Amino acid sequence: MSIQVPIYSTLYNEGISPEILFWVGCAGSFDTRAQRVTKAFCTILNKIGVSFAVLGEEEKCTGDPARRAGNEFLFQMLALQNIQTLNQYGIKKIVTACPHCFNTLKNEYPELGGNYEVVHHTSFLNGLISDGKLKLKGGGSFLGKKITYHDSCYLGRINGIYEAPREILEALDADLVELKRCKSNGLCCGAGGAQMWKEDEPGSGRINQARATDIINSGAEIVAANCPFCITMLQDGLTSDSSEKNIMVLDLSELIVQQL
Amino acid sequence: MHEQIIFSIFCILSFGFAAKRFFAISRNINLGVDWAPNSTPLEKWKNVVFIAFGQKKMFTKWLPATLHLFIYVAFIFTQIELIEILVDGISGSHRVFLPVLGSFYLFIINFIEVLSLLALIGTFIFLARRNLLKIPRFQSVELKGWPALDALIILLAEIVLVSFIFIMNTADVALHQESYQFFLSGFLVPLVQDFDTNTLHLLERVGWWGHIIVVFGFIIYLSYSKHLHIIFAFINTYYANTQPRGKIENMPAIMDEVKSLLGIAESNSDTNQLPDFGSNDVFNLSWKNILDAYTCTECGRCTEVCPANLTGKKLSPRKIMMDIRDRADEVGKKLDSGDVAFCQDKNLPLSPANFSDGLSLFSQISTEEIHACTTCNACVEACPVLINPLEPIIKMRRYEILTLSSGPADWVPLFNSLENNQAAWSLSTERSAWIADVND
Structure with missing residues (x-):
């Protein structure tokens, strides 16, 4: 089954704003094992017709490993650039399959000027199941x-x-x-x-x-x-x-x- | 009359010396940089009521929590008796509350006796847990020496204290059979019934003086001991951070600098003044980190669940807190010495701002320890008095990376790829390459 993964900038230029941004993360993008999770999640989103998009090349590491290693400078570089991108598109809701991305986006970006509704895919999927949307x-x-x-x-x-x-x-x-x-x-x-x-x-x-x-x-x-x-x-x-x-x-x- | 004078002198000396010690600790805590919790007053008091007063987090381990509760409740209620001892000691009266409270007084003393017995049982079991059963968290390397002795002294002092209460009460019951109906010490009366009145009076005085001398000693001893938690647990839970646990403290100076680099905001920082980033000493920890260290009871619940420690790494969150307290004490002592040898600038007087002894937190805490942390927050979750051992670890990592420009060699490729490719790995493929795969 072919699945569609739209890029946010493409939709944005067409005047479409998807319901959610799927934040893929470094592991989900580059790691072959984690890519299977990314694909599984996209398959589910396609199946039930959730309107979503990914940032594609515009997504950068959230900065979680840099901040926790003590490299605050690098964290700020990554986080502030991500926030610029997210704010430029006026993004409201982010879903991610990585709890590290989830934590940083949800708890650490607000103080830097990035305020979004951030949901981990576990909660998101559970919500779809309990709403009866995902059978x-x-x-x-x-x-x-x-x-x-x-x-x-x-x-x-x-x-x-x-x-x-x-x-x-x-x-x-x-x-x-x-x-x-x-x-x-x-x-x-x-x-x-x-x-x-x-x-x-x-x-x-x-x-x-x-x-x-x-x-x-x-x-x-x-x-x-x-x-x-x-x-x-x-x-x-x-x-x-x-x-x-x-x-x-x-x-x-x-x-x-x-x-x- | 002699007794009253001696008592009053004891009182003034011990309270005076304790006050001096507590001022020194307060000064040591304030060596840290300013920091304010973002919790609301309601959240603060909730923590004090449930976590400190209510012992909520202790009860994740019901057995030690129950035994600890005996000692804790006994301690609180014994304060009533202690107030009476203070009044009696100064005024020369004897059991001054008895005529005032009547039968309620008997109830209180009986209640304290029951609690004291329970506390005594708890104390013996605690001694056994530390010295016979060898519970793993009490065998760690950081407890060797003074910390283990400290724990032993406190438990033995508790036994001595309770023994004096029973000696005093038993002698009093034997002397005043009619009016002093103390149930538990009544059981001990047969042991002293052959004594004459003078001996009983003497015994009562031994119990009374013994009790109050242990208490006076304890007030001073607290300031040198892990037992300081009986006061600081309340203060520490009051000031505990209630922001999301996953949020690591922001560094506004760096944020502003990066914002100006990215052209998001004007730089308002003074570029001539390059501050040290992170922490290498008590002077650049927050005062709350130091308060955490003084609050630590060295129970080891944090170390017991630390994944690094569990797999034999050197990191022990408890040791981090103990090292911070030791360092704060050491700096405090050196500041009090007034020795110019500790002045950074010999032309200026010794002060926290003009202090250097060639030592730092890194003298006690190795980089190997701080590199082993997975930031899993198990230590933060485990602490019964809301100490955060993770925060100083991150701050020391920051000092190492940002100020010393060093750190684990393995992290260099990570930092390079984050800087050059904005990804945690440097791969030749593009970030969105996986999409081409699924669209097939």
Whole structure:
């Protein structure tokens, strides 16, 4: 199925202002694994006919890793340029599949002059499901399947969104098994704070492997996630574990797309 | 009469010395830069009532929370008895509230006795948790030495304090069988019933004086101890930030500079004056960061959930807070010394603005520690008194990157690609290349 991904500037020049801006993020744009999430989310948007667009080449990194690494100058450069672009188009509502982009756009851009309604795709998709706009095939491939959910720090503990992803899993008829450390007590995947781009400091183990152990112990066949960085870290952690039995790490949108 | 004079002297000396210590701590906290919480008065008081007074976050661990509650409630209600001791001590009266309150007085003392017993039980279990059961969060390397001794001293002092209360009450019950109906100490009376009246009077005085001396000592000891939290927990929760947790504090100076670079706004900054960015010492932390450090009880709930610490990295959020307090104490002490050796400019008098001892936070906190943080906020979530250990970590990263122009070598390619390609990775493909894929 061919899906349409309109570019904001093109629509803007035609005098059309889409309902939402889909903020793709660096991972969603460049990382081959995260691109699959981007595509899954676009497929859902196409399927139910949500009017959306992406910034395309005009989108820049939100600056999250720069700010958390301590490079405020670089953060400001990126953030202020993004805000210029967003304000120039008069953008009101942004949906993103990355909780880091979500957090920075939602919580850090306002003080710099960027005020938008920012929604993480997990909440957005859950809203569509509960409004009846997004209909899932009940009793499908996830019926009775043990699925666990990994709370990303930036969606969960930092922004307090714990229920929306779990409601989606419920709508998928999955058998949700919680990890030992979940919700506000969830264990980080190890990528945040710009750790994604550096080697670990010396230690006795890796954070993603500790989290992979939690997942293996849950007995789940699938791990649902909401963050491109978590997906990479968890998959790496699981692959490095010899006892691993092909547990799949999937974004919630990838689960939904299978049930359309 | 002698007793009253001695008591009054004790009172003045201990309160006077404690006041001096608390002024010093207040000065140390104010070495930090100005900062104002953006919370509303309602939010502030809500935090004080629920988090500090109501112990809400303690109860994520119900067992230590319950034991701690015994000690905490006992402490609060014992203040009634303490007020009476102060009045008795100065005026020479004996149990001055008894004739005034009558049977309600008996109820209060009985209530305090029950709480004291519960606190005693809690204290013994706490001692066991630290010294016999070896709960992991009490075995960390940063607790070796003084912090472990500090915890032990407090628990032992609690046992001594409660023992003196029971000695005093038991002797009083034995002396005044009719009017002093204290249920729990009544059980202890058989132990002293063979004593003559003079011995009982002496015993009562030992209990009374022992109790108040421990209290006086405690008021002074607090200022050197992690036990300062019994006061600072309330202040700290009052000033806690209630803005979104995911918002890292903005740096307006840099924002304005970048705005002028981008031509969004006129530059209004004085380019001749290049400030240090981030924090390397108490002088460029906020006063709230230092208040956080003085509030820390070293319970280790933060370190226990820190993913970096859990995987054996050197980072421990608790150690960061302890190091900040130690540094604030050290700077304070050196400022008080008046020693010109600590003057940055030897021609000017020693002051916070003219201070240099060649040391900084980086003398205690290694870059390895601050580089290990994933900013996951588990430490922030875990703290029962709303301390934010993440904030100083970010500020130290800022100092390292912006002021020292150093940092982890691995981050150089990240910064380069963010600067040159406005993306976290430098790839030959365009940002929107994936769209061509899906449109097929």
